[in-house]
Amino acid sequence: MWCQSCKEEYEEEDAGTCKECYEEASETEEELKREIDDLRSRLLFLRLPSPTLDAASAPHTDLFLHAIPACSSTGAGGEADAVRVPDTPAVPAHRVILASRSPVFRAMLENEMEESRSGIIKIYDVSYDVLRAFVHYMYTAEALLDEQLASDLLVLAEKYEVKHLKAYCEKFITSKVNNDNAIAHYAFAHRHGAKQLLEASLSELMNNMSTLADREEYKELVEKDPRLVVEIYEAYLNRQVNTAAGKDTDCGCRK
Amino acid sequence: MWCQSCKEEYEEEDAGTCKECYEEASETEEELKREIDDLRSRLLFLRLPSPTLDAASAPHTDLFLHAIPACSSTGAGGEADAVRVPDTPAVPAHRVILASRSPVFRAMLENEMEESRSGIIKIYDVSYDVLRAFVHYMYTAEALLDEQLASDLLVLAEKYEVKHLKAYCEKFITSKVNNDNAIAHYAFAHRHGAKQLLEASLSELMNNMSTLADREEYKELVEKDPRLVVEIYEAYLNRQVNTAAGKDTDCGCRK
Structure with a gap:
């Protein structure tokens, strides 16, 4: 008999579906494709011109973000308020966009905090390029990732609670896990949940x-965090026990 | 033989696809579904809280739109500048959102026009509810349409060049065309391209x-626009001629 999809002849044992199911599946595929087209066009509509690309294409910015790289910081964390703003240009943005994407920015901009008054936000321990990619994502839901950028953005996304970006970066890094980088990624994943x-x-x-x-x-x-190493061994032992139990059950079935 | 999809037995003449094509189609369907999930999550991220629903959930608005219904207008078109703003509340919005969705708003807000200075835009010949739905769409790419709202929004979308909304409304109205409303929709479609x-x-x-x-x-x-009626007859005649030509060709084939 003949396959309606590839038009090749095939034998009974190579049968896939009946005609009815084939037609139904084709319709489903068409419907899914129409839904994708619709979603894509709505996405294009909802994307906003990013002020990180071209300030002229996104006027009315009322906020400036300054990247303060780790080396300029006087101490760990937030006590670095007196730190000099570096010479890299500020990243312009709109309050409404940042506040709608991140509950942390929202709280910062709505409660009468220094940042809300001045319209200047200092972002610590981050390079200008990473900050720019971060703001760009807030407008477009897009980023051109490599492993380093994905890690840096994940840290920022966690800090400012931009869940969608965190998930996006995590998915990318997960796809790059191999034997060489597994320990580093394991420790990183632990640190950032x-x-x-x-x-x-x-x-x-x-x-x-x-x-x-x-x-x-x-x-x-x-040396640094032995508890994480213990967790690896515990998980390994757990898997061994489960595999052994699975084998026992298998044997039982065959008897 | 057996269908791998519905698990029913079928005869040779009811064959759909071979096994290989069936598996390929299943994979394609899974991929399309994954893409839909991804697009949906990006859409959710890019949607903005609409200030038309709850002003508190969308702070930093820097623009107010006033609906001026047709009956308050003194004349056709733009000479109604002196018209009293009605008692309905203003619809709050953000310059950055309106400017990014509509080239008309953009020009209005960027060139030193009255609206840009005052932050007040009067929208003529429209009800408060339609204006609210219009602004809501700018933030969410969503509208709960009926035929009247779809027509009103299409007119606004055309005026302010919000192509995505115009296409969305047109698709909705098109799905509602029947013998009773076809003349009205035909004339409406002509007026608004x-x-x-x-x-x-x-x-x-x-x-x-x-x-x-x-x-x-x-x-x-x-009475009102006889040229449109002429176009109906021309199209009808054209179809008749084409159908006749098609039949002639058919007969030729069978000989």
């Missing part, structure tokens, strides 16, 4: 347990 | 030519 990345890097580590202890990053992690 | 709606209503009219001339709306249209 990135569950999907944690599971992926832990799974990669467990698949390569025999060489784990030889790695330089492993020794560093034992 | 709505091509898809024009074709749908013209096609509906041509399918009911025998009763066309008896209709009250037809007589009104002949």
Whole structure:
């Protein structure tokens, strides 16, 4: 008989679907494609021209963000208020956009805080380029990621509670997990509450347990945060027990 | 043989696809669904809280739109500048949003026009509810349409060049075309350059030519804009000629 999709002849054992299901599936596919077109056109409408690309294309900005790289900071965290604003240009933005994307910016801009009055927000421990990509995402829901930028943006997204961006970066980093970077990603995921990345890097580590202890990053992690190393071993043991239990059940079935 | 989709038995003449194509189609469907999920989550992120729903949820508004219904207007078009602003509340909005959605608002707000200085825009020949729905769409790409609202919004969208909204309304109205409203929609589509709606209503009219001339709306249209009526007859004749030509070709084939 003949396949209605590829027009090739096939034998009975290679049968896929009946005619009715084939037609239904084709209709479903058409419907899904129409929905995608509709969603894409609404996305294009809702995207806003980003002031990070071209200030002229996005006028009426009423806010300026200044990146304060980690090296300019006098101490850890927020006590660096007296820090000199570096020479990189400010990133312009609109209060309404930042406040609608991030509850942290929102609180900052609505409660009579210094930032709300002056329209100037200092963002600590971040480079100008990362800040620019961060603001760009707030307008467009788009970012051209590499692993470093994804990590930097994830940290910012966590700090300012931009959940959608955090999930976007986490998904990207998770897709890049391999044996070489699994320890670093595992520790990073722990620090920033990135569950999907944690599971992926832990799974990669467990698949390569025999060489784990030889790695330089492993020794560093034992030194710096031994509890995380304990969790790797606990997860590994847990998996071994479960696999063994699974095998026992299998044997039981076959008897 | 058995259908892998509905699990029912079927005969050779009811064959749909081979196994390979079935699996490929299932994968495609999964991919499309994943894309839809991704697009939906980006849409949710890009939607903005609309100040038409709750002013508190969208602070920093720097613009007020006033609806001036047709009955308050002293004359046709723009000479109604001295018109009293009615008692309905103003619709608050943000310059950055209106300017990014509509080139007309953009020009108004960027060139040193009265509206830009005062932050007050009068929208003529429109009710408060329609204006509210119009502004709401600018923030959310959503509107709860009925035929009247869709027509009113289409007119506003055309005036302020919000293409996405115009297409959205036109699609909705087109889905409602029937023999009873086809003349009205045909004339409306002509007035506002709505091509898809024009074709749908013209096609509906041509399918009911025998009763066309008896209709009250037809007589009104002949009175008001006879050229539009001529276009209906021209299109009808054109279709008849094409159908006849098609039949001739058919006969030729069968000989």
